[in-house]
Amino acid sequence: MNRRRSPIHPVSSPPPPGLFRRLGALLYDAVLLAGVLFAATLVVLPLRGGEAFRPHDPLFFAYLLLVVWAFFGWFWTHGGQTLGMRAWKIRLVSADGAALGWNQAALRYVCAWVSLGLFGLGYLWIWIDPQRRAWHDRLAGTRMIWQER
Structure with missing residues (x-):
């Protein structure tokens, strides 16, 4: 007798966010970061005598x-x-799903500049990688996930 059991499928997680969603989050952050850099400049301007x-x-x-x-x-x-990232509903975690530490974040930050500096090839790698990880995610042991509601 051929018994076929119906497998219990857990709720599958959606695929990792793609390049355009990540770039959207990065663009949003760039606008915010412009204000932060402006404020940071204002903080040190008095140290230069206003020059x-x-x-x-x-x-x-x-x-x-x-x-x-x-x-x-x-x-x-x-x-x-x-x-x-919050606006685009994505979250950054370690490869094992844990929160990032400062060392891991520092490695990812430096590697992200390299990914961008090499004509963005590190970011375009998302289209090739089966887990949709950029170079800096692979090197720092991080991954992007969809933000749960």
């Missing part, structure tokens, strides 16, 4: 990169979502 920064001042550029890192690092380690 403007030179266009290619490496110290000021490093300061702005640090501000951007603090922005993303804080959101990634405190809930896994920037405001843009």
